[in-house]
Amino acid sequence: MNEIPRGTLEQQTFFESVGGEETFRRLVHRFYEGVAEDPVLRPMYPEEDLGPAEERLTLFLMQYWGGPRTYSDERGHPRLRMRHTPFRVDRAAHDAWLRHMRDAVDSLGLAPEHERQLWDYLVYAAASMINTAE
Template identity: 50%
Template sequence: MTHDPTHPPQPRLTLRSSESGAAVTDTVWAQVGGTETFDRLVRAFYREVRRDPVLAPMYPDADWEGAIWRLRTFFEQYWGGPATYSEQRGHPRLRMRHAPFPVTPKAKEHWLRHMHAALDEIALPPMHDAAFRDYIERAALAMVNRFE
């Protein structure tokens, strides 16, 4: 194959930038495996939530696929993936969205236990695993809205 010397071949991919800004490979979302990984995480999480005596009653309409979709797309967006969550649901305002639900310290402990177990299951690389666990601990603490 010959190349026109006035138009030297360009590298097809750089890790730092692309025409549309940051390259997708720069995001945590891409580094951990994209949508497939987030789907496995959230499905493992809800598999346990739906049989948890404290948490399950908070999901009265049993719209589990909807709940999986909302949490997956939110996490994907947070970690640099597609902004599908906000395109469909608007600004997250998570504390406000949790206000109708009794997020007690006990509920928080149950939620975190299932999320840590789901992270055990998907076994991310150590740096990413630590970042996810740090994030969920802080986010869950911020969500507590009832003290009994």
Template identity: 60%
Template sequence: MTNNPNLGVSQPESFYEKVGGHATFAALVDRFYAGVASDPPLRALYPEDDLGPAAVRLRMFLEQYFGGPKTYSEQRGHPRLRLRHGPFAVTPTQRDRWLHHMLDALDSLALDPDDDAELRDYLVRAAQFMVNSFDEQ
């Protein structure tokens, strides 16, 4: 529970606060992008030479989604995940590559099992939602 000085009452912690806030999400995203950098087929989906800007965007998105700062929307507007990823062929194979690195990054956090399960469930569902092509070529 967190104490809200404006209301004088305790409010439940957000998931973001419960799992460690910014430091946890930064560690998750940093580990994830280290995996992406070493995976040429997945790396090819990222048009920028530097993965840093993509990492910042993902971290801000996840922080906001899980109850942290609203920085993502303040800087970029509505997430529109499918629209933003539309120019890229996100195939089931690319989804699986993405999930491999993201779940490896999640494992590295050693979260409480219930928190791990909640975050893992979201990541798996989000990855599936992003598939927009079945042309594996």
């Protein structure tokens, strides 16, 4: 029997395990399709074109999950709470964000363990962005 020497197996990142850039682009594109029509979330995006916001979220999520560090290279430290301070993020915005993200995650058809890991992070991230009690 041929043994593989200890330390020679590379661990795959979550990013790689779920399909890499294409998967995250599909996720975020589907999410922003919902945002574009949402009366709670759409006003938080002053740009008429949601493309730049879509690209920023895509790059952030890819980096967070082990993909390229393009987000930090282009924008510096994520500082998510600070970047969202100008916007009123209340429970309604939280719920709308998760509703569209749930649809986007479901559209990917990920393996259950990957879906659960991604969803747990998104729920945590959404809760951490709330900055208004009402």
